[in-house]
Amino acid sequence: MAGTGTAHLRNAADTLLRVENLVVEFPVGRTGLKVNAVSGISLDVLRGETLGLVGESGCGKSTTGRAIMQLPRPTSGSVSFEGKELTSMGGDQMREARTRMQMIFQDPISSLNPRRKVRDIVMEPLTIWKRGTKADRDQRVDAVLEEVGIDPQRAAESQPHQFSGGQCQRISIARSLVLDPSMIICDEPVSALDVSVQAQVLNLLEDLKARYGLTLVFIAHDLAVVKNISDRVAVMYLGKICEVAGSDELYRRPAHHYTNVLLSSIPVPDPSIAVQRHPIEGEPPSPVLPPPGCRFHTRCPAAEDRCAAEEPQLREIGDGHFVACHFPVHGGDAPVAVRSSSSAG
């Protein structure tokens, strides 16, 4: 994966977010070395769409989410949101822009102030931006809390520790909604939750998205979760995008060898399904000294000499299906079965 390129960007009128050649680097102490967290990725998200960003720890998916919010500002590249370029905006303008793009985080409990009442936490964005009258704000907060399934009365009396993890994630979602944003970046919002609660929160996000016409960027390492919620999925590896496709298409016919490996690593909750495994050795290399050429070539089952020398560019192999690989699993025609079922299930 190692792919760069912008072939997969769409020229649609209703593009809400467009990221081009985003680079984020962090210095390593005073060594002069740098962590290549994100190395030239491009993405676009249409209004009302959910884009899934998936990959293993250290692939740069969270850094991408934060760099879109300009937290921190990217090293280079462009981020255009609602037609405005964010990377060149000043502090005040950026603060204003962030009311339109909100973020929710992995750990719902530590992302809420433990000393404040839950209702005040949800109210705060409205107070800061002096939206409406006091009565308007009260009404708005109660409505949003009801919407996410939290009793406003209880929220007025309680602090975050009096709620469960799933409820705290609902509160975070309420806080992100009060300013009526057009986009929410969800960074692993359900990874810390039990499966039963995870399903509640995913359903809630789907409902809210429909009701408010939200656009979501959904960052997660769990491929099944990402598939469930996303319209389009980008697979990342070591700071690069390997593959982009509609979510059903990506899972039905993965073209990048890394996507294939990821899909076949998922434990299947059904012992009668025989998974065709594509075992992979080792772990991702260090982003301080990423491999040349395709960054995945050191672990790729199909790597050849060319992969170490030349970086593949993202190219289209099917309708809306892009892959950055010199020797993809398929060229876009033959269907590839990831698993075969020995029973009807």
Add this chain to the structure above:
Amino acid sequence: MSLNVSQAATRDSGDPLLELRDVKTHFRTPRGIVRAVDGVSFTLDRGKALGIVGESGSGKTILSRSIMGLLPPKGAIRSGSIKFEGREIGNLGRKKMRDVWGKEMAMIFQDPMTSLNPLMKIGKQIAEPLKIHLGMDNTSALATAERLLQDVRIPEAHRRLSQYPHELSGGMRQRVMIAIALACGPTALFADEPTTALDVTVQAQILDLLEEQRKDRNMSLILVTHDLGVVAGHTDEIAVMYGGQLVEMAPTRVLFANMKMPYTEALLQSIPKIEDPSHTRLMAIGGRPPDLVNPPRGCRFAPRCPYVREKCENEMPPLEPAESPGHVYRCWYPVGSPEYLEFKERNEQAAAAGADVPVAIGGAA
């Protein structure tokens, strides 16, 4: 492993490795007595892999720690019998348990970073139990440590002996934990969420490694996890826990083919399936796990069960045997019963009429 619950007993031949009878672990807290594990009985045969599955707070971790004798010394009230290789270990003190730990039972934990000593070299950490439990001298302990690192597929094993934990990745550290646990050749290995902190590709490697070592060493494996996907492919038998109790237990294939307890069904249905098209509505379980200070009087799942009836709220169902040997469940109106089907139809009609999915997401507040 088979069940050994009063009338539900159908035991395989041979002595079980582990036999639990009415094990209870309660904790004294300012709020009252927390019934974390509340009367669990089962047996586990040598060389088998058992998955213990449940949500946070179901008692699965406390159960495995009760068996290992790793409970906090204060506040825990234990009762019931835990027999390991025919010997009662439930009442042994920490000092006596030291002879059991390592040689007979070992445990690996969820977080490989905090379970290793950050100031001690890898080699020394693996050699330590070999010297203490098996009385090896330093040279042979280090040589064995190197062989163990090779067993768990750590490349350049010799060089790793003199490295510190922070020099290794998360997956490598979990392999070191496994090497330490295997060092004294235990007959049972407890793994408490061993892959939860790891990436999906590394998780698959670690699960394969555990299975391979279990088979090579004819060791029993107890895999404690919240993820039904993890246990489906790597266990012979599964025990589902809810509210401190065993609510269903069966051989893995039987459980997935014919689950009886609506909770097990709900747990499986709430997982997003990779085979389903995107935006498939998930079957969430409404509400929250019970408060174990004041658990519900009847079935502990009743307040969240979409098929609940009056009897469920008033009388606790016993563990009943199902048709297949070794399959037990705790439910008055199990999956497939006429009462279940009646309410399932009712729920589906309600859903079609606009109410939220049969298992409502409401009530979670």
